[in-house]
Amino acid sequence: MKRPLVVLAAVAAFGATAAPAYADTLSIPYRDLDLSTAEGQKALDRRIDVAVREFCALDQQLTGTRIATRESRKCYAETRRQADKQFAAIMDEQRVGG
Template sequence: MALASAALLAAPAVSAAEGEQRTTGVEYSDLDLTSEAGRKELDRRIDEAAREVCGVDEIRVGTRLPSREARDCYRDAKRQLDRHVAQLVQQEARGG
């Protein structure tokens, strides 16, 4: 599990700036992914990281709404990370 954790912390996402690729890490070694509380906390961390890397909460002149690019980036990053987390939860549930 430690090897998988180290290798899969960063999730690439295309940011709102066209063509720019950013990555961020999500720490989860302190969480028990077999528990609902651990999975909820990981989901919260993933959400926060995806919002940050995609610029969803950045203030733009004239609107409070995130750009379409930021929303698309966020959706894609969450989808990618959610798939990865599902694999990690399955591995941990099998003992390793």
């Protein structure tokens, strides 16, 4: 199973992602979002979900089944937990004025 390093990257645009330094790095840009609003926070949450699902191949269908593999589900849970923790830290920093 991949051991992901989630990076919430403050880059100018969502589509402008650089190649990751490691194959197990997931970068999710957010600079174009206003995280002080509920809409901006929801948009980042959607970006995180989409990126993590793709990173963990959660939606990849295998021949004969629509059920995600155990490894994909575990990867999703672990990666999503890590991304949510980083997102919370970013929000705390912004509230403090960082």
